[in-house]
Amino acid sequence: MAIDSKLPGVGTTIFTVMSKLAADSGAINLSQGYPDFDGPARLLERVTHYLNGGFNQYAPMAGVLALREQIARKVARLYGCRADAETEVTVTAGATEAIFCAITALVRPGDEVIVFDPVYDSYEPAITLAGGVARHIPLRSPTYRPDWDRVAAAINNRTRLIVFNSPHNPTGSVWLAEDMSALAEVLGDRPIYLVADEVYEHIVFDDERHESVLRYPDLYRRALVVSSFGKTYHVTGWKIGYCVAPAALTTELRKVHQFVTFVANTPVQMGLADYMAACPEYVDGLPAFYQRKRDLFLNLLRGSRFVGTPSAGTYFQMLDYSELSNERDVDLTRRLTVEHGIAAIPVSVFYATPPELRVVRFCFAKDDDTLARAAEILCRL
Numbered sequence: 196m197a198i199d200s201k202l203p204g205v206g207t208t209i210f211t212v213m214s215k216l217a218a219d220s221g222a223i224n225l226s227q228g229y230p231d232f233d234g235p236a237r238l239l240e241r242v243t244h245y246l247n248g249g250f251n252q253y254a255p256m257a258g259v260l261a262l263r264e265q266i267a268r269k270v271a272r273l274y275g276c277r278a279d280a281e282t283e284v285t286v287t288a289g290a291t292e293a294i295f296c297a298i299t300a301l302v303r304p305g306d307e308v309i310v311f312d313p314v315y316d317s318y319e320p321a322i323t324l325a326g327g328v329a330r331h332i333p334l335r336s337p338t339y340r341p342d343w344d345r346v347a348a349a350i351n352n353r354t355r356l357i358v359f360n361s362p363h364n365p366t367g368s369v370w371l372a373e374d375m376s377a378l379a380e381v382l383g384d385r386p387i388y389l390v391a392d393e394v395y396e397h398i399v400f401d402d403e404r405h406e407s408v409l410r411y412p413d414l415y416r417r418a419l420v421v422s423s424f425g426k427t428y429h430v431t432g433w434k435i436g437y438c439v440a441p442a443a444l445t446t447e448l449r450k451v452h453q454f455v456t457f458v459a460n461t462p463v464q465m466g467l468a469d470y471m472a473a474c475p476e477y478v479d480g481l482p483a484f485y486q487r488k489r490d491l492f493l494n495l496l497r498g499s500r501f502v503g504t505p506s507a508g509t510y511f512q513m514l515d516y517s518e519l520s521n522e523r524d525v526d527l528t529r530r531l532t533v534e535h536g537i538a539a540i541p542v543s544v545f546y547a548t549p550p551e552l553r554v555v556r557f558c559f560a561k562d563d564d565t566l567a568r569a570a571e572i573l574c575r576l
């Protein structure tokens with residue numbers, strides 16, 4: 196029977212496509228955003244402890260309270276946000292679930308939602324399924340931060356929500372304090388909500404600080420702030436994240452969450468709660484950990500025909516290849532994978548209307564040895 200698809204324009208995500216092509220070609224995979232090293236041994240030990248200790252049934256719908264308390268402690272310590280663990284913190288099956296539930300809870304048929312291109316690909320399908328319309332505003336190259344005049348011009352009385360991501364995948368850009376003020380200014384008293392995708396909150400470089408929405412009470416009162424334990428603790432396969440939002444918004448989020456997954460898995464939540472309590476300072480070491488990898492990767496590529504400004508955050512590095520080829524990024528990444536054994540992500544696929552760009556995204560969350568082997572190939576091109 197023919198299906199009248201609700202998402203006719205949606206295919207398989209580029210991450211799945213490139214990772215499969217990398218696996219089929221035996222290529223080094225610098226495409227999809229996950230580390231090729233493991234999470235902290237003590238965290239793995241705590242999760243194993245609960246898995247073997249019989250903690251294998253449903254957790255409370257909003258998440259294990261001990262973990263929600265640790266999240267509340269963390270956001271208080273880092274951002275000065277006094278979120279209530281009972282009413283403002285929800286544990287989800289990855290940031291993806293939190294984003295989907297937040298958009299589903301807020302967007303009504305006909306609502307407009309502002310997103311910034313290049314845009315992480317999970318937002319628009321959720322907006323479309325809720326009956327909303329995404330308004331795409333391109334980030335301004337080469338800094339890849341918003342053009343606030345364009346944002347102000349795009350806002351109208353159908354605008355319900357702005358979804359944004361900083362530190363930003365795929366560009367590695369980071370919003371500054373001036374962006375947060377500009378955001379507050381364009382919002383004014385309008386009834387517009389925010390979904391802040393902050394999954395790379397702990398990966399900001401060069402001594403800059405992460406401008407979390409949680410630092411700004413005037414923004415937080417209208418926001419759902421999303422993060423990912425997968426990104427922070429090198430355990431993306433666990434699919435565990437959370438959302439911090441004022442109580443009224445959290446109530447709406449949970450109405451959806453309880454019927455999408457109901458809960459995230461129990462032993463991982465218990466293990467994370469223990470680990471966060473024992474090692475709260477773990478996150479403070481992440482910028483240096485990933486900055487060293489960023490610098491190593493860029494140094495190894497000196498003399499190659501790939502050039503780029505060092506990422507300000509995330510574990511991605513965008514590189515311009517126009518000295519190497521005039522091909523479209525989709526064609527180049529396919530050829531690099533199949534013919535040269537190295538996979539990257541084309542950036543044009545994250546645009547509603549792709550500009551003339553000759554850049555690809557590499558993930559440097561890899562062992563030094565993997566980065567060295569990858570750079571050797573890239574330098575030969």
Ligand SMILES: Cc1ncc(COP(=O)(O)O)c(C=O)c1O
Nearest residue numbers: 228289290291315364423425436
């Ligand atoms: C910007 C962004 N948001 C959300 C996610 C999803 O995070 P999770 O794996 O916790 O669902 C990712 C993962 O790559 C991401 O890059």
